[in-house]
Amino acid sequence: MSVTIPLPRRPVVNPRTETQGMHRLLPIAFERRDMTALWQTAIERITADASDAAAMIDLSMMLYCHFRAEEARTLLDQAVAIQRDYCVVHGDGSGLRVLAFVTPGDFMANTPVDFLLNGSNAVLWLRYVDGDTTDLDDLPEYDVALLAIGEATEHRPVLARMAALLPTLTGPVMNAAARTIAGLTRDGVSALLASEASLCVPPTTQVERAVLESVGLGASQLADHVAGLAFPIIARPLGTHAGGGLDRLDSPDAALAYLATSESAEFFVAPFIDYRGQDGLFSKQRVVFIGGKAYPSHLALSDHWIVHYLSAGMAEDADKRAIEAAWMEHFDSDFAHRHAAAFAALQRRIGLDYFGIDCAELPDGRLLVFEVDVAMLVHDMDDGTTFPYKKVAMQRLFDAFVAHAGSVHGMGYEHAA
Structure with missing residues (x-):
């Protein structure tokens, strides 16, 4: 039986470690809102104190938001050289304390933990690590940790290092299988899933x-x-x-x-696999697995075989949005039911607490898997007026993540809405 454990109200956080967080800054850029005041505040802080690493982190994220990746990475590396721990407080900060091991990079380098904690009162700690990290000493206090580093060629050294270091921790760690994450390469996934009859992985x-x-x-x-x-x-x-x-x-x-x-x-x-539907459109779904259960993240339809949500015209086409809305609303009884064997195979083969897939349905009933990763961008930034169904579905996903993290912690933590 789940028992709510009373936790302290908003913690006192050192301003030199607290950052705005991706869940606050990225939506501002996504919605093309003015970021000038936040930008100026970060600049003033750094001007007053050149060692204000938390302000550097915020400014670096704003630079990434404006596609100034080289400047952003330089500033991020400078901040991490000063200190490795940063904090993002959600809500009143009275909830679960989640420690994510991350590595320097853009918005697709690490699991989007900041978004996954939306709607909660969690405190997110980010510990930056790399291939030269010698230990995991002096960590912030946390309830559950997560290895949040995605598969990438440049991440191989840090994932190898974390494979050696994570066993030294005594607390619970989600996605602790660093070697599994490192193996989620294009060829690695195709080899891993090749024998599963319910899946098509070219x-x-x-x-x-x-x-x-x-x-x-x-x-x-x-x-x-x-x-x-x-x-x-x-x-x-x-x-x-x-x-x-x-x-x-x-x-x-x-x-x-x-x-x-x-x-x-x-x-x-x-x-090349032609996965067009009977309507002549290519349909690609993003599905997230949390604790073994699948959740819908988005569905995009396009007349081009490379399907990206932002370029698929979803915002401009009510018929496409209606299809996505129905897919999300009836996901458990329809899509997940039809592909139960495929989902079970994915969980059995991958076995992580959290991962995502991009996929499509084939006429023969198999699930075509394009990619498996732990760092796919999962968010709730789409306009609530145009996409009224998205907020509900995404909050359900976020709640599931918080609940699973709480269950891993073993304290029966309940999501604080």
Whole structure:
């Protein structure tokens, strides 16, 4: 039986560690609201005290919001060199204390824990770690920890380091399987899930640039390098996410043209799967797994096979929004019911407390899995007037995350609305 444990009201937090947080700053940029006052406050703090690392963190996040990634990363690295711990207080701060191990990067580098705690009274502590971190000493007080670092080529050293360090902790840790997270590469996921009949995960292979050059010049065939592979294929540079550098190649000439657009030395290649529905549209769903249960995050429909929510015209098309609304409302009894075997296979194979997938339904009933990751952006920033159904569905997801974190803590914590 769940028992609510009384916790102290808003904690006294050192202003040198407290930051605005992604859940406050990113929506301002997303809604194109004026950020001048916050920007000026951060600048004034840093001008008055060049070691004010918390202000640097806020300013770095605002720079990321304005697509000034290089400046943002430089400032973020400077802040982390000064101190490694930062705090974000949700609500009155009387709730669960969550410690997230993160690594420097943009909004897709780490699990969006700040958004996942929306609507709660949680206190989020961020401990920045990297491949040179020697220990996890002197941590802030916490109830439950989370390894929040996403899979990425540049994250391999830090994930390897965390695999060695996390066993030294005595408290509960969510997503503690650092090696599992590191294995969520494109080719790693396709190999891991290849034998699951309920899933379609196109075999993905890492190839060197010279392979595509050889095929493009007619010196060899795709199948000479990857058994069974033939055009059309999809290709993407190693280490990219969110569709970066992704393209469909239908011929050797297309392979040569593609190489002219990229300087990458290595690529992932996979067979192209046509997943258009009967309406001629491509539909891609983002689903989040929390404690083994699946929750809807978003559904996007597009006439292009690369489906991104922001470019799919969801805000401009009421019919598309109606489909997404119905998908979210009836998710448990419809989509999740139809794909129960696929969801069970994913949880069995991945086994993490928290992860997300981008997927689509195939006519034969299988679930086509594009990607598995712990750092997919999951949020509730969409306009409540245009997307009235999103806030309810996303808060349900957020509540589930807080509840699961509380259950991992073992204190029977109930979400504080």
